[in-house]
Amino acid sequence: MNTVHRHNGLVCTDHTLRVPLDHTRPDGETITLFAREVTAAGREGEDLPLLLWLQGGPGHRAERPNAPGAWLRRALRDHRVVLMDQRGTGRSTPADRRTLAVHPDAETTAAYLAHFRADAIVRDAELLRRHLAADGEQDRPWTVLGQSFGGFCALTYLSLAPEGLEKVLITGGLPALTAHxxxxxxxxxxxxxxxxxxxxxxxxxxxxxxxxxxxxxxxxxxxxxxxxxxxxxxxxxxxxxxxxxxxxxxxxxxxxxxxxxxxxxxxxxxxxxxxxxxxxxxxxxxxxxxxxxxxxxxxxxxxxxxxxxxxxxxxxxxxxxxxxxxxxxxxxxxxxxxxxxxxxxxxxxxxxxxxRVDWPPLYDLDRLADNRVPVVAAVYHDDMYVDREHSLRTAAHVRGLRPWITNAHAHDGVRVDASVFDRLLAMARGEI
Known part of the structure; x- marks a missing residue:
């Protein structure tokens, strides 16, 4: 049963579902995935499009609705926002020194943790998208907003399941596709x-x-x-x-x-x-x-x-x-x-x-080169965390990706200034 609570002009609906630990073995071990759906009060009955927030990290839980993220209030004007605790974080099945102690040895622990990268996060998100869809709308895509590592996940999403995406907005998170x-x-x-x-x-x-x-x-x-x-x-x-x-x-x-x-x-x-x-x-x-x-x-x-x-x-x-x-x-x-x-x-x-050497690829270079999903990305000129030149090479490889190169914001610009989200959304809609 979903839990609903209200505060500060927001309606928050909590969702949990079981997802495979290893998506290549859907009948194997499962873990819990938690997400919170947030709607502006008074609009919870409207058929608003979904926007998934993919936060930075790795290993950070999603923002809580009382966090001072500038983007959230702006996004709620047009969307129902989904705050997903990426696997291993927050209210999803946690992975830390206490919970991982159930494993008998380091080899088992490492094998378990190998399933906590962007490829698994994206497949979790696809199961969540279908879980949240209304009856008969299982194939309705959503918009993804990826910040920092969340942008890395968004590129993996475009590689593995572009059919689940209507638009992709990335801030400070265009990764190098092939760099070591x-x-x-x-x-x-x-x-x-x-x-x-x-x-x-x-x-x-x-x-x-x-x-x-x-x-x-x-x-x-x-x-x-x-x-x-x-x-x-x-x-x-x-x-x-x-x-x-x-x-x-x-x-x-x-x-x-x-x-x-x-x-x-x-x-x-x-x-x-x-x-x-x-x-x-x-x-x-x-x-x-x-x-x-x-x-x-x-x-x-x-x-x-x-x-x-x-x-x-x-x-x-x-x-x-x-x-x-x-x-x-x-x-x-x-x-x-x-x-x-x-x-x-x-x-x-x-x-x-x-x-470890047997890591699966995170990006499908051919699929990205033939991308059909509208993608826009803020590339912060002086970003300390994500290299500008790596980002621009990636932007050139992804078909149709429109970069916005700016030195007016730091890496956390979307959290600090709602105009960052405004501009990206307008770019994705073809308005600017």
């Missing part, structure tokens, strides 16, 4: 250095603070509120927020709380350590860490901890070399699975996934 993870991270490290330069140009006094925190961590055994030691390399991962307009400045206001006087000299404050712990812990979204490199894996080559290996080509991130410390971005390292308590139990499975 090494190519992705090699381009990413260069962009992260650029965003470091922008950050310290805006807050020049913060370089001294960042260096002082790193020196303090190197000399002292500093513990986070969760009990584990805060290392310099983990502190460096705070740069992951540099790519969003809503998060770029957050580090500055965290750093200004860093030091307090202690009996033996300056100490890192509880306020600072609590903020750092919140920013660097993967407890709310462990699949992000476990699958981050796997979202690029195809073509018979392992990722083999790509970000960790490629980092050696960028000595600016080496804290031991001296000089101003540089913060890293959206990279996952094998030592995360030694230092983060939420990830430690998943360490062996993560290593197995990093060495």
């Amino acid at each position: 993870a090494d190519d992705v991270y090699r381009a990413a490290y260069a962009r992260v250095l650029d965003h470091n330069a922008r950050y310290f140009a805006r807050y020049p006094g913060d370089q001294r603070l960042v260096d002082a925190v790193a020196a303090h961590l190197a000399e002292h055994d500093v513990r986070l509120p969760t009990g584990e030691r805060l290392t310099v390399r983990r502190f460096q991962t705070l740069g992951a927020g540099f790519g969003g307009v809503s998060t770029f400045d957050a580090l500055h206001y965290l750093l200004e709380t860093a030091f307090v006087p202690g009996p033996g000299g300056p100490e890192l404050s509880d306020t600072f350590l609590r903020g750092v712990e919140s920013a660097v812990s993967f407890a709310p979204h462990p699949l992000y860490a476990v699958l981050h490199e796997a979202i690029y894996a195809q073509g018979g080559r392992p990722t083999a901890w790509s970000a960790h290996r490629v980092r050696e080509e960028f000595p600016a991130f080496d804290a031991s070399r001296g000089g101003p410390l540089r913060l890293t971005g959206e990279m996952i390292y094998p030592w995360h699975f030694e230092e983060d308590p939420a990830l430690v139990p998943l360490r062996d499975a993560a290593h197995l996934l990093a060495e």
Whole structure:
């Protein structure tokens, strides 16, 4: 039975259904998929078209209707919006250190987690689309709005099941179709250095603070509120927020709380350590860490901890070399699975996934080249997370895809400014 609740001018209907863990074995093990259908109050009886939101990630649950996402209220003027918790997240069958402990060994865990990539997410979405369709409308396609990794999923959707799509809107999420993870991270490290330069140009006094925190961590055994030691390399991962307009400045206001006087000299404050712990812990979204490199894996080559290996080509991130410390971005390292308590139990499975070679392809290049679905994409010129040149090559390959290249927004533009959704929708409709 579907659960309905109302708040703040919204009508929310919760849906759950069982989907195959492995879509190639529909009669095998199943997991739960959760989605929330949201309609503007007073319009719940109207036959509004469906729009599926595919959020960034991997491993993040869908936005909740009380989140301040600018796109949602705008989308509800024309659509019923579907917020799907991608498999392993939110109220879908969760995948974390507690639930995965039921597996007898790391091999079984890794084999299970191999079914949590974009191809499985898309097939889940197709089952959900049919589940939500009114009687006799099983073939009615819907619009997909893909943000970041959600855009990656949208390209997989166009590859596997374009018949389910009426329109596709992508924001900051046109992936490289054939690049290896090494190519992705090699381009990413260069962009992260650029965003470091922008950050310290805006807050020049913060370089001294960042260096002082790193020196303090190197000399002292500093513990986070969760009990584990805060290392310099983990502190460096705070740069992951540099790519969003809503998060770029957050580090500055965290750093200004860093030091307090202690009996033996300056100490890192509880306020600072609590903020750092919140920013660097993967407890709310462990699949992000476990699958981050796997979202690029195809073509018979392992990722083999790509970000960790490629980092050696960028000595600016080496804290031991001296000089101003540089913060890293959206990279996952094998030592995360030694230092983060939420990830430690998943360490062996993560290593197995990093060495896996039999990943299925995520994109059908021929089908994309012959695409018939209207597709528009915002390509953020200075996007830290998704490489502009990779995105433009993909845009050129997908038949009929119309890119909108802009430097007026950061990676999270669609969440911050409703005009991003407005423009994409107008482009998809042929109005501009």
